[in-house]
Each structure stands twice: as structure tokens, then as C-alpha cells.
Amino acid sequence: MRLMSDLPIYAQKNREMWSKYAPDWVEPGRKSWESSVITWGIWSVLESEVGALGDLGDLAGKDAIELGCGTGYVSAWLARLGMHPVGIDVTPNQLATARAFQQEFGIDFPLIEGSAENVPLPDASFDLAISEYGASIWCDPYVWIPEAARLLRPGGTLVFLRNSTISILCGPDTGPISNVLVRDQFDLYRVEYDAESVEFHLPAGPLIRLLCANGFEVLDLIDIKPPAEAEPTRFEYMNLEWAKKWPAEEIWVAKKK
Numbered sequence: 001m002r003l004m005s006d007l008p009i010y011a012q013k014n015r016e017m018w019s020k021y022a023p024d025w026v027e028p029g030r031k032s033w034e035s036s037v038i039t040w041g042i043w044s045v046l047e048s049e050v051g052a053l054g055d056l057g058d059l060a061g062k063d064a065i066e067l068g069c070g071t072g073y074v075s076a077w078l079a080r081l082g083m084h085p086v087g088i089d090v091t092p093n094q095l096a097t098a099r100a101f102q103q104e105f106g107i108d109f110p111l112i113e114g115s116a117e118n119v120p121l122p123d124a125s126f127d128l129a130i131s132e133y134g135a136s137i138w139c140d141p142y143v144w145i146p147e148a149a150r151l152l153r154p155g156g157t158l159v160f161l162r163n164s165t166i167s168i169l170c171g172p173d174t175g176p177i178s179n180v181l182v183r184d185q186f187d188l189y190r191v192e193y194d195a196e197s198v199e200f201h202l203p204a205g206p207l208i209r210l211l212c213a214n215g216f217e218v219l220d221l222i223d224i225k226p227p228a229e230a231e232p233t234r235f236e237y238m239n240l241e242w243a244k245k246w247p248a249e250e251i252w253v254a255k256k257k
């Protein structure tokens with residue numbers, strides 16, 4: 001990566017926060033690396049039920065970039081399907097975990113230390129750009145969406161998972177999610193729950209406009225519902241009963257024209 005000081009202040013903050021908490025993500029990361037099936041989000045909803053990636057048989061041999069890859073399990077799943085993934089993440093400690101898992105599980109793919117807002121790779125290099133709570137919430141959409149568009153080949157697909165807008169609107173700065181709206185939707189964009197980090201949660205209207213302005217056609221917006229047998233998660237802000245009534249997570253699928 002170029003100098004840390006080249007990053008915007010919010011990205012420097014997020015990198016410091018993720019450096020601190022990376023050890024907490026090792027065991028969850030290992031469980032996901034161990035899994036032979038692709039799942040989405042905090043309730044591990046099966047891709048076979050969600051269908052965000054289309055026909056998995058069509059993916060072999062194609063090139064994928066994971067934007068904010070963290071411990072790298074999404075890229076590992078794609079590699080097992082025969083794809084050629086590349087992971088980029090801004091936090092060295094997260095990449096160290098990903099490298100350790102590559103050794104442990106015998107799956108190798110390039111890992112780049114850098115920001116998903118400024119990827120050091122040529123235009124039109126990938127068929128799929130994917131993010132599971134990576135760039136999709138930690139990067140500025142007005143920067144990372146154009147970057148994803150640049151990296152994709154015509155006809156390529158952008159798939160990303162993020163917190164739903166309604167979950168952000170019902171989520172106070174501290175404590176569990178509420179049954180009432182606690183945040184305004186107009187001007188919702190940059191959200192700072194604490195002094196440690198900065199998230200981005202653009203609502204659907206401006207996000208659709210941004211995707212279209214960058215040459216994408218929006219194909220799907222999938223609301224994630226926890227399965228009937230789901231159990232409460234380790235994420236204290238989220239409440240299973242809440243998530244059975246309203247979508248807590250959503251997957252966007254868009255095609256580069």
C-alpha cells in the first residue's frame with residue numbers, strides 16, 4: 001500500500017479499529033473457512049436459498065475481486081468453485097489472518113494490502129466484484145462504487161451484503177436495535193457510532209442513482225430473513241425477533257453494462 005497517510009482520515013480510523021479487533025475475527029473466520037457451503041450474513045443464510053451469485057456452475061475460471069476481504073473466507077469459497085479471486089483489505093492484521101488460513105486450508109490466492117477505494121489493478125480485470133460487510137459499509141460509496149465499476153469487465157457483476165437501511169434507522173448509537181425509528185433517513189450517509197470508526201449507509205434511493213450513474217443495472221435487492229432455526233448471534237446490537245419481522249441485512253446485485 002502507499003503510505004498510511006495517503007488514506008482519508010476515516011479509512012485510517014477504520015484501519016486502526018480493525019487492527020485492534022482483528023483477533024476477535026480469527027475463530028469466526030476459521031468456521032467460515034471450514035464451511036463447504038457459501039452463506040450470507042450473521043445468520044449464515046445459504047446461498048442456495050438466496051441465489052445472489054446466480055448459477056455457481058458458471059463461475060469456474062472467472063476472475064473475482066473481494067473488496068474488504070478481511071479473513072478471506074468469501075474468496076476461499078469462490079476459489080473452491082474454480083474462480084480466480086483476489087482479496088484486498090486495508091488492515092494488515094486481517095490479511096495476516098487470511099494468509100494463515102490460506103496455509104491451514106491449502107487454498108492460495110493473491111491478497112493485497114490497500115484500500116478498496118483505490119485498488120492498484122488495471123481497469124476491466126474482473127467478472128465479479130464482491131463485498132460482505134467490507135467496502136459495502138466501510139468505504140465511501142461515492143468512491144468505492146466507481147472503483148468497482150472501473151475494475152469490472154462489461155457484463156461483470158457487483159454483489160454486496162450490508163446492513164439494511166431500516167436496521168440503521170432503528171439502531172441507536174449504543175445498545176440494542178429498537179422497534180422505533182431513531183435516526184433520520186434523509187441525508188443518511190456517513191454514520192459514526194463512536195469515535196473509533198466511520199461507516200457508510202446510503203439508503204436505496206441515492207444508492208440506485210449512484211449505481212446507475214456508474215454504468216450499473218440493478219438486478220436484485222434481496223432482503224435477508226434468518227432461517228426458522230436461527231439462534232441469537234454474538235452481535236449484541238441485533239435481536240433475532242426483530243430480524244424475523246424486518247430485514248436486518250440486504251444483498252445488492254448489479255450488472256456492469
Ligand SMILES: C[S@@+](CC[C@H](N)C(=O)[O-])C[C@H]1O[C@@H](n2cnc3c(N)ncnc32)[C@H](O)[C@@H]1O
Pocket residue numbers: 011014015018025029067068069070071072073074088089090091094114115116117132133134135138139
Ligand atoms: C467485517 S470485515 C468483512 C470481511 C470479511 N467478510 C470477514 O468477515 O472477514 C470488514 C473488513 O473491511 C476492511 N476495510 C475497512 N476499510 C477498508 C478499506 N478502505 N479498504 C479495504 N478494506 C477495508 C477491514 O479491514 C475489515 O477486514
